[in-house]
Amino acid sequence: MNFVENGSVTTPRGFTASGCHCGIRKNQNKKDISLIFCEKRCAAAAVYTKNLVKGAPLTVTKNNISDGYAQAVICNSGNANTCNADGVEKAELTCKKLAEKLGISENDVIVGSTGVIGQPINIEAILSGIDPLVSSLSKDGTDAAEGIMTTDTVKKSFAVEFEAGGKTAYIGGIAKGSGMINPHMATMLCFVTTDVAITPFLLHEALTFAVNKSLNMVNIDGDTSTNDMMSVMASGLAGNETITEKNADYDSFVEALCALSVKIARAIAKDGEGATKLIIASVRNCKNDDCAARLADSVVASSLVKAAMFGADANWGRVLCALGYADQDIDVNKINVSFISSAGTVDVCKNGAGIPFSEEVAKKILTCDEITIDIDLQDGDSAAEAFGCDLTYDYVKINGDYRT
């Protein structure tokens, strides 16, 4: 399993993509709509936000891929098409018009939206984007990755290659963050493509497994969006024998999908709104997986831990505090904590109590842009990682005046 340089959703065989400005956003230089298309009908699966307030596009997508198949993804940024009376109607019209243009079934379209909630979406702009999107479809995934960005500062586009049944197969993905991200959901927008041949049922199983190890472990601000979704389409063009059971090929696919998903999760966390640092809470030697995951999440979700990381302050007491209120049955008197980065490791807490350490060394370690908070519970062999970021002035700035 390897990452592919400059990989994207177009890396797997059969897929093309495009992105353009259709007019939802005022800024003509910001692409605001994206298309991913496969030359053949794909096995498809998706996971959605757990927020009770759900974007209209999610309702339409869920209905469209209920048969396990899809052939295109269309997604706009700038407006969430949520909490509007005519949202479902407009999302359906988008699918219908796109399907006509592509010559596919309107039930094979995955539709997504991201942006402001509660303002009617400009459907004329969306529909006007269909012609340019379709005519500019290509093997370059860059425009599609850009078209779904909102407050993201870097595009998230990756691909991996792996072996399945003696054939080389690919998985590619694009995603958008970067605020309103919380683990209790399918987390933000992420569109994945693959050319492996697999049944829709197993594709969904693999997606669920991968999302729980990756995107569901990202926490930017504890807010769970109304529109988040991760979808995957599998063209089968890798030529492997279709994966119909949980065999070695399935395991290879899951491993590759997890690696891609974790890569995307880290990229989203590092590009969290206003973030200057990627913070990874790594919980080890815990009594079970769920406990480890909830502890790791509690640490990256803590505003106080996040602010301390921004200030490069080795305030491990806040880490212990966040572990303590995670509502898990743990022995706080056995917890060891260290801070780790490319500048080294500093042990700060042993068996639940502080130990002497060099503030100077700690400062150096915490000044790096990727920091792991290593938490050893000394009470089992389960582990989990959660991905977050620091809390900065810019998070406040971005969110204090986003809509107006």
Next chain:
Amino acid sequence: MNFVENGSVTTPRGFTASGCHCGIRKNQNKKDISLIFCEKRCAAAAVYTKNLVKGAPLTVTKNNISDGYAQAVICNSGNANTCNADGVEKAELTCKKLAEKLGISENDVIVGSTGVIGQPINIEAILSGIDPLVSSLSKDGTDAAEGIMTTDTVKKSFAVEFEAGGKTAYIGGIAKGSGMINPHMATMLCFVTTDVAITPFLLHEALTFAVNKSLNMVNIDGDTSTNDMMSVMASGLAGNETITEKNADYDSFVEALCALSVKIARAIAKDGEGATKLIIASVRNCKNDDCAARLADSVVASSLVKAAMFGADANWGRVLCALGYADQDIDVNKINVSFISSAGTVDVCKNGAGIPFSEEVAKKILTCDEITIDIDLQDGDSAAEAFGCDLTYDYVKINGDYRT
């Protein structure tokens, strides 16, 4: 029931208080230790943080008042005396030395600490504070209110008067905020005194009821501290017949205690770290109390709602979003939302969808320093209020470099 002008913990009969600088903090001008004393032994009750990581003072206090009685409160700021090997020993020594000086039982002392976690507390400083604290005890509660402050910018000190059994009785309270405050606990430090005569059992019942309507509904940053505690001591000197059952006098006491607690809760929320505004989420017409409380909390806890309030941005979609992920069974299509302040009311969402409103009027309303987010579920008759604040640059500043 009325508020008493310039009221404090010394307003009820029998209580004196003091505060001074003992040397835990470097700044000589910042008082860092406080004492509250009653001339007679009081019925006493307390509620504590639900964090598994508990400050040593809480362990000692819990043990001391297990018999339902206390006569003094001593509390320092600047160090939490938590996650240190010898914390309990030092807290016990503090009680012992204070009791000796006051001529009371060492088991009648409530001890509290607030500040940094995991650094050994300077016990010499604490002990050196006992003499000046005791010698300066007076009916002026100001110094005691100041001695427990950390990042608070205003002192929280209030008192109410009410009638019990034909006698005028008083309740006074001091509290400290202002970060690391979350509703899943007894919330921060709050010391209450009263001269009503009541049994320890009913005092605890009343405290629990009041805290759930007030301090447990404050949410500054979702972080639950290790050291939070609210205690109440009742001297009985009001001369009412001792309240031994839930009669009309009990109801009057609970009403007054709730009013005082809500006043303190609002003051703490408004003085949240970096806050410029008090945000009240008022949930109405909900199917039950617990659901209403959890919805209200979810709204004031949302970083995105908080940042929007800072920016005076009527981004009601974030309110709906926060209601949607509160994990409650609600009908999002029946929700009405309005923003209310001294500048007026603006309705922004009706039956789960946006309605046209004047951005100019909304801006004016949201520019005030106390904002109510009114949420009507149209689905029952329960209600709850949660108290929070906006998320500002200064929150990040305060917490990015608190320890070093």
